[in-house]
Amino acid sequence: MALFDLPLDELRGYRSASTEPEDFDDFWAKTLQESREHDLDARFEPVETHLTTVRTYDVTFAGFGGHPVKGWLVLPAGATEPLPTVVEFIGYGGGRNLPHTHLLWASAGYAHFVMDTRGQGSAGAWGGGGDTPDPVGSAPAFPGFMTRGIDAPENYYYRRVYTDAVRAVEAARSHPLTDASRTAVLGGSQGGGISIAVGGLVPDLVAVAPDVPFLCDFPRSTTITDRDPYREIGNYLKTHRGRADQIRRTLAYFDGVHFAARGRAAALFSAALEDATCPPSTVFAAFNAWTGDDKHIEVYEFNDHEGGGPFQEAAKLRWLSSHL
Template identity: 80%
Template sequence: MALFDLPIDELRTYRSASVEPSDFDAFWAKTLQETREHDLDARFEPVDTGLRTVQVHDVTFAGFGGHPVKGWLTVPSSVDGPLPTVVEYIGYGGGRALPHTHLLWASAGFAHFVMDTRGQGSAWGGGETPDPVGSAPAFPGFMTRGVDDPETYYYRRLFTDGVRAVEAARSHPLTDASRTSAIGTSQGGGITIAVGGLVPDLAAVAPDVPFLCDFPRATRLTDRNPYREIGNYLQTHRGRTERVMRTLSYFDGVHFAARGRAPALFSAALEDQTCPPSTVFAAFNAWAHDDKKIEVYDFNDHEGGGPYQEAVKLRWLPARL
């Protein structure tokens, strides 16, 4: 696929037309307050994985609605104090998978907390966290579950789980709460941006080719899933466009980015049809912290920088944690 979005000079100044709801902050304050009425109940059970260079814990904590959410905590096998911590969120359709697939950050000396994704984990990287909340009829996938109202939308639950994952990670004695970062790719990058806007004291965030940004443009620019799920839903449910776009505005990464208080490292791929580069730059350009950088991969699709971006993060994160 050749370049299909704005030229790079225009991307660097592009601003989203997404309209922020007047009660955006009140909505999220209420959501988190209601969730925190449930005890976090973070539990860490040691797991014998056969790995010798790391310790692994099977994690369960209470997410949105007090629902149990799974995860892994992996730390170097020889640790003598609290470690800088990386909390990672997973891409669309994936789950926490198996512990030996998450060795990079512990190998670099970090505590690494991977959050499972409620209701997902059957397209790749198996998951173990159900989503006990149902919804009205939706298009296959997760993008339109409960989309008629912000209160019932799927990503209200998932973003809240993301905040609670940070709280769970920070509750373990081998993690340093003051040196906690959030990372993720695609959907995981979108969750990272949301958590970066909702948790005021993260040390750093690193969203790669993030999803869930600039819905007004994304839903009309690309016909690739998952964004296309929204178009397919509206193709059937005629006349609901305004209502659906209002719901999505409460979950748009652009509005969370405007509240970002941590140094940030983004990445974008200029041939990315899944998360078009203009939607990524919309969030990056809105990011409120002055210490921000974006890596651009000229001829890549949604794979983005892949291992090259991991190498960039391995140099960038230690300087901030």
């Protein structure tokens, strides 16, 4: 796809029109407090992967509402002291996959925690699947996850996912071979959007690295592109006429722009200028809102949603080595 969004010089100054709810901080403080009333109960069971360079653990911890959430913890095989830790969140429709697909960060000497996204991996849209159901039902929704419970912020699917993600950081930090003082979060697309949310909700992270992040600048993203997953919202509103204001109110509590305004950690973003799934203006909206002074964005001029791919992985390896 050719360039379709704002020119790069305008992207660098672009600001979202998303309006932050007055009770945004109270909403999230209450949400996390309620989930922390459940024991984290993080359990790490060794897994035989037949790999000699890493040790892998099957993780279960209590996420939103105390619901069991799965994950992997992958460690360098010879680790005996606490390691800097990378917590990763997965793209839309995928799950934690199989252990041998997560070797990069442990190979670089980090503890690597991968969170399974509730409901998505078990649905099996791509990859090797997942093992975390979402036991919460919702009002009628368009197929997919973007409109589940969208009638109210308290019911919205991503309230559960963002809470799971904060608890995933807590679970990762609970293992004796992770260094809680050196924790980074990262992910691509949906995983990038989740990492931005966690960056705004967990104040003591060292680094946040969202690639071509999803879930940002909803007023623009839901109207500038007709690609899924954002288009799920438009398709929902085609049949639920007259609810647009109600839906905009719900989405405002989950907009990466507002979490970015609370982000203090060092940040490395990436954007692709031909990305019609997560349009570059919506990525720059979150990047420009990020309040930490140590921030940088890699721009891939002729790429779609694949973004920087292995080039961005190399950039993150270089960047994290100086922060963790």
